[in-house]
Amino acid sequence: xxxxxxxxxxxxxxxxxxxxxxxxxxxxxxxxxxxxxxxxxxxxxxxxxxxxxxxxxxxxxxxxxxxxxxxxxxxxxxxxxxxxxxxxxxxxxxxxxxxxxxxxxxxxxxxxxxxxxxxxxxxxxxxxxxxxxxxxxxxxxxxxxxxxxxxxxxxxxxxxxxxxxxxxxxxxxxxxxxxxxxxxxxxxxxxxxxxxxxxxxxxxxxxxxxxxxxxxxxxxxxxxxxxxxxxxxxxxxxxxxxxxxxxxxxxxxxxxxxxxxxxxxxxxxxxxxxxxxxxxxxxxxxxxxxxxxxxxxxxx
Amino acid sequence: xxxxxxxxxxxxxxxxxxxxxxxxxxxxxxxxxxxxxxxxxxxxxxxxxxxxxxxxxxxxxxxxxxxxxxxxxxxxxxxxxxxxxxxxxxxxxxxxxxxxxxxxxxxxxxxxxxxxxxxxxxxxxxxxxxxxxxxxxxxxxxxxxxxxxxxxxxxxxxxxxxxxxxxxxxxxxxxxxxxxxxxxxxxxxxxxxxxxxxxxxxxxxxxxxxxxxxxxxxxxxxxxxxxxxxxxxxxxxxxxxxxxxxxxxxxxxxxxxxxxxxxxxxxxxxxxxxxxxxxxxxxxxxxxxxxxxxxxxxxxxxxxxxxxxxxxxxxxxxxxxxxxxxxxxxxxxxxxxxxxxxxxxxx
Numbered sequence: 001x002x003x004x005x006x007x008x009x010x011x012x013x014x015x016x017x018x019x020x021x022x023x024x025x026x027x028x029x030x031x032x033x034x035x036x037x038x039x040x041x042x043x044x045x046x047x048x049x050x051x052x053x054x055x056x057x058x059x060x061x062x063x064x065x066x067x068x069x070x071x072x073x074x075x076x077x078x079x080x081x082x083x084x085x086x087x088x089x090x091x092x093x094x095x096x097x098x099x100x101x102x103x104x105x106x107x108x109x110x111x112x113x114x115x116x117x118x119x120x121x122x123x124x125x126x127x128x129x130x131x132x133x134x135x136x137x138x139x140x141x142x143x144x145x146x147x148x149x150x151x152x153x154x155x156x157x158x159x160x161x162x163x164x165x166x167x168x169x170x171x172x173x174x175x176x177x178x179x180x181x182x183x184x185x186x187x188x189x190x191x192x193x194x195x196x197x198x199x200x201x202x203x204x205x206x207x208x209x210x211x212x213x214x215x216x217x218x219x220x221x222x223x224x225x226x227x228x229x230x231x232x233x234x235x236x237x238x239x240x241x242x243x244x245x246x247x248x249x250x251x252x253x254x255x256x257x258x259x260x261x262x263x264x265x266x267x268x269x270x271x272x273x274x275x276x277x278x279x280x281x282x283x284x285x286x287x288x289x290x291x292x293x294x295x296x297x298x299x300x
Numbered sequence: 301x302x303x304x305x306x307x308x309x310x311x312x313x314x315x316x317x318x319x320x321x322x323x324x325x326x327x328x329x330x331x332x333x334x335x336x337x338x339x340x341x342x343x344x345x346x347x348x349x350x351x352x353x354x355x356x357x358x359x360x361x362x363x364x365x366x367x368x369x370x371x372x373x374x375x376x377x378x379x380x381x382x383x384x385x386x387x388x389x390x391x392x393x394x395x396x397x398x399x400x401x402x403x404x405x406x407x408x409x410x411x412x413x414x415x416x417x418x419x420x421x422x423x424x425x426x427x428x429x430x431x432x433x434x435x436x437x438x439x440x441x442x443x444x445x446x447x448x449x450x451x452x453x454x455x456x457x458x459x460x461x462x463x464x465x466x467x468x469x470x471x472x473x474x475x476x477x478x479x480x481x482x483x484x485x486x487x488x489x490x491x492x493x494x495x496x497x498x499x500x501x502x503x504x505x506x507x508x509x510x511x512x513x514x515x516x517x518x519x520x521x522x523x524x525x526x527x528x529x530x531x532x533x534x535x536x537x538x539x540x541x542x543x544x545x546x547x548x549x550x551x552x553x554x555x556x557x558x559x560x561x562x563x564x565x566x567x568x569x570x571x572x573x574x575x576x577x578x579x580x581x582x583x584x585x586x587x588x589x590x591x592x593x594x595x596x597x598x599x600x601x602x603x604x605x606x607x608x609x610x611x612x613x614x615x616x617x618x619x620x621x622x623x624x625x626x627x628x629x630x631x632x633x634x635x636x637x638x639x640x641x642x643x644x645x646x647x
Contacts, residue, residue, distance in 0.1 A: 194387035197354050202448070203375040203404035212400075216391045 041273035048267040060274035069250050073258040080169060080254050081233045087173040088229055092180035100188045117178035125242035128171045132157035161251035164244050168252050172239045176232060180225045187221030223293035230286050255279055302365035302455040302488055304328045304351060309360035311346050320346045322512040331486045335503035337493060343512035344492045345460055352381050352458050365455060380449035381458040386441045388433040394444050395429040401452045419451040439470050457489040475501055496536050508532050530637040539586060539605040544598045546645050550632040555607035557628035567623025574619045578611055585611035592619060
């Protein structure tokens with residue numbers, strides 16, 4: 001008879017704890033500790049390089065709330081998140097519907113669409129920086145070639161506040177599109193083939209089937225994709241950092257980038273921590289909604 | 301109401317492969333209940349899906365009401381289909397499920413409520429209108445699917461194994477209800493099933509399909525009593541027809557026609573059977589016996605099945621004399637497996 005042997009001295013509970021430890025350590029060291037530190041710093045006058053931290057109460061929050069840069073960053077964060085998510089949802093739904101049915105070269109197209117997600121974001125953002133460059137922009141080159149722009153009055157994609165915001169939003173949407181598309185593709189394949197066919201036999205055309213059957217059935221998955229997207233966008237500063245560094249004149253500054261520029265580059269750790277703490281309540285609400293959506297998706 | 305016709309309809313899914321449906325010609329009559337019967341993989345569902353417009357034939361034409369509809373989309377064919385899974389819209393209430401075809405086909409809004417309630421009433425689901433499909437039992441779902449199909453008064457009903465998801469008891473009552481329902485609405489109906497009992501009980505005519513080819517089209521009596529080939533002979537009937545090789549022909553007879561010799565003194569085939577098993581099924585007995593060489597019957601060792609009203613006196617292990625009278629014999633060509641003329645048997 002063969003008996004299963006456990007490592008000596010480890011009961012099932014001990015083994016379980018051992019297996020669980022890496023996850024606990026990861027969460028503790030890389031998430032809990034920085035979070036607690038940020039919380040502590042926000043109530044002190046900590047600066048990069050200075051040892052003496054003094055408790056200052058709510059002073060940091062008061063000064064952050066009073067600053068114009070913070071107000072702009074809050075507004076920008078919302079504009080950035082909402083606009084990019086609208087683009088991502090519409091775009092990824094369209095892509096998922098197009099990529100659902102089999103056609104020649106579907107695998108290759110799927111690979112191409114996944115590229116922005118798997119490529120390191122800095123490389124992608126630097127590529128975009130060149131595409132949107134004030135002198136070398138290929139977009140401008142094309143616009144001039146088709147006479148939609150004057151050679152000496154080309155759009156400054158990253159230099160004019162509105163265009164810069166638009167650019168940041170579009171690049172971020174480009175980056176998130178594959179993730180959302182993959183989630184929606186999975187959701188679409190989970191809809192039994194019979195159901196859209198029944199709608200077709202019942203006399204529904206493409207749009208009616210899409211809006212009255214497919215999208216409502218896809219809603220739990222759409223919610224999950226949207227909430228993930230919101231979190232990835234609201235907490236993200238890579239695109240802003242690489243493309244505009246928050247400029248011109250803070251017009252594309254979002255909360256995470258403002259926290260970084262203030263706390264790390266500006267050296268004011270306490271103010272940076274206070275700014276980043278403003279993200280917490282918003283993210284808690286999003287996380288709550290996300291868990292609820294995931295739960296609903298399980299039921300349906 | 302309309303007549304459905306297929307002309308040399310063929311469907312090949314993969315080039316170079318054998319077709320799922322091959323050269324099928326058939327015509328329904330007005331208001332008929334036509335059943336496609338065949339084992340799985342026989343092409344019956346593919347044929348139905350081509351009539352519905354969900355699958356495009358590789359060649360051939362489909363006509364509904366005398367009009368070629370081969371190139372038309374499902375919505376342009378004025379048909380209704382009930383799927384095996386029922387394909388109810390899970391996020392819509394029963395009411396909205398039934399109303400969906402009306403909205404999709406642009407029926408004036410003020411008629412919706414009346415029509416939905418008429419269809420729901422016809423199927424006895426008026427009290428379920430506010431429920432979601434997941435809150436319904438299998439039988440209720442099936443009725444909702446039927447109500448959704450009937451509500452727009454289609455010219456043709458297509459039903460794809462609508463009873464296969466019900467338990468045995470419910471299936472029998474649903475079968476009977478479906479028959480009554482069809483007689484009441486009188487719409488031309490094509491019904492796909494692999495269950496011969498359903499086919500025999502409901503069909504005005506049965507189309508027996510095998511490997512994408514029509515083996516026989518006929519009334520339940522035709523296909524049971526006069527099978528066109530050995531496939532139909534063995535596919536229909538449970539237990540199936542007994543087949544014995546005899547020279548150039550195969551001779552077949554139904555188990556109920558293989559009786560003790562006392563009841564068939566003028567038997568054309570006389571056999572001695574060594575009983576291997578006896579099953580008591582309440583209303584009948586099934587006797588399994590192996591032939592023993594007796595000089596006037598087939599060779600030894602062939603398993604034959606007899607269905608008898610009573611077989612209490614048959615003991616396992618003993619041998620008894622059986623026989624089949626001439627009119628109950630069916631002859632098939634050994635090569636082609638098709639029906640052939642009757643002839644004298646020599647063993």
